[in-house]
Amino acid sequence: MSPIKAVRGVRDILPAETRRWQRVEAAAHRVFEAYGYREIRVPLFERTELFARGIGDETDIVKKEMYTFDDRSGESLTLRPEATASVLRAYIEHGFHVEPKPVRLYTMGPMFRYERPQAGRYRQFHQANVEALGETHPALDAEVIAMLMDFFGALGLADRLELRVNSIGDAGTRPAYIARLVDYLGPRRAELCGECRARLDRNPLRVLDCKTPGCQPIIEKAPSILDSLSREAARHFDTVRECLEAMGVAHTVDPRLVRGLDYYVRTTFEVLTAELGAQNAVAGGGRYDGLIAQLEGPADPGIGFAIGLERVVLLLGGDERGTGPLAVLIPLGEAALRRLLPAARRARQGGVPVELGYGIRKLPRELERANRLGAAWAVIAGDNELARGLALLRDMRSGEQRAVPLDGLADELIRLRAEGAGPR
Ligand code: ATP
Ligand code: MG
Numbered sequence: 557m558s559p560i561k562a563v564r565g566v567r568d569i570l571p572a573e574t575r576r577w578q579r580v581e582a583a584a585h586r587v588f589e590a591y592g593y594r595e596i597r598v599p600l601f602e603r604t605e606l607f608a609r610g611i612g613d614e615t616d617i618v619k620k621e622m623y624t625f626d627d628r629s630g631e632s633l634t635l636r637p638e639a640t641a642s643v644l645r646a647y648i649e650h651g652f653h654v655e656p657k658p659v660r661l662y663t664m665g666p667m668f669r670y671e672r673p674q675a676g677r678y679r680q681f682h683q684a685n686v687e688a689l690g691e692t693h694p695a696l697d698a699e700v701i702a703m704l705m706d707f708f709g710a711l712g713l714a715d716r717l718e719l720r721v722n723s724i725g726d727a728g729t730r731p732a733y734i735a736r737l738v739d740y741l742g743p744r745r746a747e748l749c750g751e752c753r754a755r756l757d758r759n760p761l762r763v764l765d766c767k768t769p770g771c772q773p774i775i776e777k778a779p780s781i782l783d784s785l786s787r788e789a790a791r792h793f794d795t796v797r798e799c800l801e802a803m804g805v806a807h808t809v810d811p812r813l814v815r816g817l818d819y820y821v822r823t824t825f826e827v828l829t830a831e832l833g834a835q836n837a838v839a840g841g842g843r844y845d846g847l848i849a850q851l852e853g854p855a856d857p858g859i860g861f862a863i864g865l866e867r868v869v870l871l872l873g874g875d876e877r878g879t880g881p882l883a884v885l886i887p888l889g890e891a892a893l894r895r896l897l898p899a900a901r902r903a904r905q906g907g908v909p910v911e912l913g914y915g916i917r918k919l920p921r922e923l924e925r926a927n928r929l930g931a932a933w934a935v936i937a938g939d940n941e942l943a944r945g946l947a948l949l950r951d952m953r954s955g956e957q958r959a960v961p962l963d964g965l966a967d968e969l970i971r972l973r974a975e976g977a978g979p980r
Pocket of ligand 1: 638669671676677678679680681682683815835836837838839840841862863864865866867
């Protein structure tokens with residue numbers, strides 16, 4: 557029998573990577589909270605019906621990407637493929653709509669989609685999700701987008717990303733555009749990829765979303781949805797752009813940007829990178845004014861986005877310094893171990909990462925281990941030092957040693973750390 561491996565498309569995030577994840581998560585907390593968003597944590601699974609209704613039966617997600625199963629009582633449940641439906645369910649269930657508007661919420665965590673795994677595309681992946689609920693003012697759209705770009709700015713990624721915005725109009729005027737689009741695409745049907753031919757029948761707008769190279773020349777010449785906006789939708793979009801400009805948020809208008817979900821109206825946006833091949837979308841979002849009502853909630857509007865965190869972490873790249881201990885404490889024997897154990901604990905309580913040998917290896921082996929761990933210091937205590945109440949503090953770089961009182965050892969390590977010493 558061979559050892560069991562992780563499920564296809566599902567990966568471990570190893571220690572060499574977790575520091576980058578922590579940086580990304582910390583930036584999200586800091587930036588979102590500065591804009592007044594509060595964290596909500598929603599369950600990893602929900603009734604299947606929530607996603608069917610909240611994402612749309614005709615979307616790729618619901619049609620072919622969901623992890624759906626019956627639990628032991630025969631109820632159909634689904635691992636969440638996205639967070640918006642769950643956040644809105646919670647908003648309705650807990651009566652958030654009576655709070656001052658807009659209600660601003662964010663969440664982070666794993667999502668599950670049955671897709672073809674490849675670099676930057678997994679079956680379990682992570683998103684940061686933001687939703688602003690109960691306000692239609694276009695300045696809110698612009699603020700949400702500015703916040704997204706501030707998140708990337710906080711990670712030093714802003715220059716490597718492109719923000720695209722569009723308006724896909726209102727539910728009321730979209731049918732007229734779709735009719736124009738079908739008039740244009742119909743005669744070119746034979747040139748489209750198989751998936752687009754199917755989309756043409758079920759959900760023609762999604763053709764604009766196709767990534768197949770062969771479809772691009774056709775998509776590029778398609779009529780622009782911006783020419784079919786209602787007066788209100790056009791004014792809304794103009795104001796969003798003016799507000800973005802007032803804040804200095806660089807963006808390009810992309811009339812083909814329709815997004816994959818059925819529920820969007822008016823503002824849509826996406827953040828793209830040229831560095832991750834076909835997986836070029838790092839974040840996407842839009843306004844979804846009818847969705848809360850569709851989930852049997854109040855008629856509150858909403859806007860939000862999701863960031864694909866794997867792709868952000870990929871963009872951040874290497875740089876895994878500073879994961880080792882500051883010092884390795886090396887007791888030479890049982891008696892010394894008894895003295896160094898409490899010293900190690902005090903140093904750790906003071907926030908200093910230290911490692912402890914257990915007095916079972918010879919000194920050269922312990923020093924070699926300290927070296928491999930990248931420690932800046934080794935602390936050596938044998939019977940001679942113990943008898944004098946001392947330990948030897950050895951600089952791992954230069955090999956120089958000096959004696960320090962055992963009683964003051966933890967404080968000495970805390971002081972070294974405060975002076976800026978770190979693992980090598
Ligand atoms: P894509 O076009 O890449 O399939 P999407 O439109 O399905 O993206 P959304 O549902 O808008 O994606 O999710 C927002 C972000 O989540 C995406 O921009 C992407 O960065 C990330 N994402 C989506 N699916 C995956 C996945 N299977 N693995 C890793 N990241 C993903
Ligand atoms: Mg997708």
